[in-house]
Amino acid sequence: MAGVEITLNAFAKLNLYLEVLRRREDGYHDIRSLMLSVDLADTVGICDAPSGISVEADAPGVPSGSENLCWKAADALRRYAGVRRGAEVRLVKRIPAAAGLGGGSSDAASTLVGLNKLWGLGLTEAQLAAVAAGVGSDVPFFLRGGLQLAEARGNRLTPLEGTPAARFVVAVPDLEVSAAWAYGALKMGLTSATRVTRMRLLRTSLDADGVTEILHNDLERGVEESHPVVRRLKDDLRARGALGCLMSGSGPAVFGVVRDEVSATSIASAVRRAGVSTFAVGPVRSGWSGTERA
Secondary structure, eight states: OOSOEEEEEEEEEEEEEEEEEEEOTTSOEEEEEEEEEEEEEEEEEEEEESSOEEEEESSTTOOOSTTSHHHHHHHHHHHHHTOOOEEEEEEEOOSOTTSSSOHHHHHHHHHHHHHHHHTTOOOOHHHHHHHHHHHOTTHHHHHHOSEEEEEETTTEEEEOSSOOBOEEEEEEESOOOOHHHHHHTOOOOSOHHHHHHHHHHTTSOOBHHHHHHHOEETTHHHHHHHOTHHHHHHHHHHHTTOSEEEEOTTSSOEEEEESSHHHHHHHHHHHOBTTEEEEEEOBOSSSEEEEEEO
């Protein structure tokens, strides 16, 4: 990379609550989800280029062309704003791919934020969100991050006050689950009355006990039936002291809720083993953070 470089930390997310309401005519699903940014992050480095878009990643299996969400984000922003410049994007991956933690979507949102500044576009968050919605359902969330209620396809967002006073242990088995597959395996479980009760709990104090009370994911049961390791990891987290456990998004990552950083670090170390990556994480108030340097 040459010239001015924008470097952003692109944070992962956890779904503390995920309810699938209905299948839409466009093939997507309407959802209701409580999403939280956490301090597990990829690094996204962005430079201007005379033309073309290139993406490089330090992890195997990450596409570098038009299948990459960063490439799609840069291309969509260039077309939206009528930009003739190009971009070079470099990814340092720490968020496991296809795990339900939103790594690709977060990288794409950071790409939009970085290029908006690098190209001097001056677009508002609302304008960036319009571009982001065409890149992927979760991408708009990461433009602001923090704690938000996501509805419709996930792109109708309501920011919520504060962040949970809790820590989390994230455990990721060595397998990939696509969102399309997880929705195809969907098995609805809660009654509508139970769902209403759970949604009311979103307005309560979100300490570790409060977070544990609201945990629910409609996609979890179908994924667990095909991938029993997901259930085993949840059982392991509980056995080692987690207050409650849930699969995040379309999985297969699961997380346990704990009260403090010491407990999170201890449990993450105990659960870690061959074929399972673990992370002790905490909430953050933004979807990204970054710097600019020449």
